[in-house]
Amino acid sequence: MHPFSYTKASDLEGALAAGRRGGRYIAGGTTLVDLMRESVERPGALVDISALPLGEITATAGGGLRIGALVSMAEAAADPKVRATFPVVSQALELSASAQLRNMATIGGNIMQRTRCAYFRDVTAPCNKREPGSGCAALEGFNRAHAILGGSDQCVATHPSDVAVAFAALEASVHLRGPDGEPSVAFADFLLRPGGTPDREHGLRPGELITAVELPALPRPLRSGYLKVRDRQSYEFALTSAAVALHIKGGVIREAKVAAGGVGTVPWKLSAVERHLIGERPSEALWAEAAERAADGARPLEHNRFKAELLKRTVERQLRIVGGSE
């Protein structure tokens, strides 16, 4: 670990000022400290924001929810409002990490967590994300865990979060606070695909801070849920995952929100699947047909070829679990 300074911000203005001076925000520290130990992250100054008043979950007008950036994963998962309104969110959280990590890690930090790509996390390997221009060891290396969607010739690292997949599906927005006031960014625009700049992972600028994630009001009744497919039954990142929310009325699917995890360089919104579902009546055949579109555009690598098929089956399964099979 490289030496760094540490300060604890007592209010938002102080945190923003420290951020503008180049300070790196730390909340739960469950990803940043790990990476600092491996010298992957070498911040000169840490600004602890854990004392800021961003720890509330509030209902918005119309039935949405606003989850403060410093709400822990455990708190968000256990929150009765979250559980009642968006089971897909609480399920995604509960299937993440371990109980100890969920107690420490925050919602804002979860979105900002960095990839689990083994080459990114090993400073002796080339990695364009860690060291732009050094090359990508994963493209021709061991890439079982890597993305089949949204990759570039510079980077194929997956975004590791589960709850971000639920956020992507639900079309959440990210509330920021910074020099330009309090902008709100659509979740789909917040996390960036690698393209030619895999080191740029999000739209946050220095001195900007996530204050909350807002889940929009969606028509009710809304059934939702999260399925995570992985080698072992707990404490592992997803091989594939699917977040599904369906508004079914009069026997017809009126709204469909679907996204996939473990397969994309960012949480992967499955718009083609959604479009196929809307206006249709739930059936086994429909789930299968819709899921056939889940891997559209996939570019598998040597060790993750199975993921395209596994993704389709994951989505099909979760559509059935959420939508039923009448």
Add this chain to the structure above:
Amino acid sequence: MSRRAVGAPLSRVDGRLKVTGRATYAAEHDVKGVVYAVIVDSGIGRGRITGIDARDALARSGVLKVISHLNAPKLAYRPNAGSNNPEGSERLHVFQDDRVRFFGQPVAVVVATTLEAAQHAARLVEVRYAAEKPTTGLAGDRTNKPVTYARGDAEQALGSAEVRMEMTYRTARNHHNAMEPHATIARWNGHRLTVWDKTQWVNGTQEELAAVFGIPKESVCVISPFVGGAFGSGLRAWPHVTIAALAARETGRPVKLVLARRQQYFGTGYRPAYVYKVRLGSARQGRLIAMTHDIRAETSSYEDFQEGVLPTGQMLYSMPNVAQTYERVPLDVNTPLYMRGPGHATTSYIVESAMDELAHELGLDPIELRRRNEPDDDPATRRPFSTRRLRECYTVGAREFGWDRRNPKPRSTRDGDWLIGMGMAAGVYDTNRGAAQARVRLDARGSAVVEAASSDMGPGTYTSMTQVAADALGLDMRAVTCRLGDSIMPPTPPHGGSMTMASVGSAVQDGCDKLRRQAVALAVGDERSPLHGVDAGDVVAGDGRLHVKGDPTRGETYQQLLARNNRTHLETLGSFTPGESRFSMYAYNATFAEVAVDHRLGLVRIRRMLGVYDAGRIISPKLADSQAIGGMVGGIGAALLEHTVTDPRDGRIVNANLADYLVPVNADVPSLRAIYLDGDDREADPIGVKGLGEVVFTGVAPAIANAVFHATGRRVRELPITAEALL
């Protein structure tokens, strides 16, 4: 009559120490003035070091020294055929030349007054290399001299067999991944070296350090009272142990060196990957005629590591013709080492999978096929078995597991999205024993101390030795203290290969028997003793007293006896030396597994498992259950999860951490049950045990793999079995 400790399901005597954090592990010893060492490991897989720039590192505050081949003294590296160093090859000499032999090889060490300074400075050491392309795969042509075995004429027998099958299986490299990281604290006092180390064999580490530094064995003291799991990784003194001692000598300070989790993957050994081709010939009614085994395994370029992959194929089943070839492929990797159930575990996966394939081919029940090939004596040596109760294991296991509910047709049982399957396999492991000694001392308060150099890496050696001693001395468990893990104590064999209970336990038994006899002799010869004149053979010990057999009222306590005779203590040295035996000695199991496989997603989940063990006498049933459960959990890992991945481009281990190298978590471990056949093995050792820690692992992976086949109808011939193989 006092309650017997042996055979009682007692809790660990050191349990409270462990759960309260007062058991002192290697890195936790409080050595005054200690400084910290962090290894710089190679970033290439093969080549030469062309330069090392340590200026930035040395400029940091607190940094005392950077040692590499550029400034390290020449070390003696006397030949040492012991210490589990592989025969006929030479171990890695640290910092003695510019060659890089594998990715992660130590190329320098930074010593600093704080751990943080040492870690930071280690990142600042710049090493330049002339890299060469490493070879890390098993496919190459070059192999070390094969070890072969043959009986009968397997080729000819295969040619005429009614049923012939040929299969190639692959098993992944597995790492031990114990909870406690490897760690060493080294301190010199003149020419004397004291080392607090995570080791399964203080005597082996002592001899290796003496050889490396060219000093007498007596000048080295190795202390290792507690080991937080090892599974075999502590059976050798790895380079970091030498580096800690070297750094201590070069800085004149005690040095603590803890390997990072990542460094365990190339700083210690592993179970090598195998490619294993088996051909078998059988009669249509299920009698095996021949089997050939073509075995390939990883080893390093500098050491020829071998393990016992041959015996299972020679002795598990009766057949006239066997041919085996065991090749090791020298690669640009670090040297493998024994890992739980070494050799047998690998071969049991192959042989027991092949038997399952044959049973399916013949339409026979897998247990029935095994019964038809059960030998009456050892087919390899023609020696009688000391005990071999595999048939009973099958009977008990089938009954308790509900094997009769299994529909023999693969892919015949379904539960929603899950395909359900049941599989079984046999497991075997050598009944190993080694020469051991134990000192027993009884003091004037009637308390006993038992001492032996042996480690306790977790099986509960402190507890089981206390049980043996308590019964032999007629003392309560609380009156006996067991001390382990110090090279000044009486020597013991490696704490591995399932030989500690048999070997050290027998030495403890011997020492306690001698001590009890000494006390009895003192009593019967003492006119003031109530036992005076009684025939020594009629005196027994119990409840802290010596008394006439059948008459507990006539006797006295140890305290009374010693006080009256002005003796501060009695002391004996117990020993056990295994002799040549005319018997073939192994421990056995039958393991049963029920799995569920998601028919669309390819996920395998264990539903329940049962192990039935023929392991001789069980000294400590509660500890035995921990061993059996741990063995099954390890087997679940090997079958479904564990796979050390090497990047062939530069030899890097890609998943050198516990997030990417998957071991089972609690959620993967369902109902596991262990049954031990009552009885003992008096040919093996005086206390009748056959060893348990290894045999509980062998047979687990094939039972699971066979259950996966039964569930899905799909035979995956590679471990671990992952989703992609089942999609």
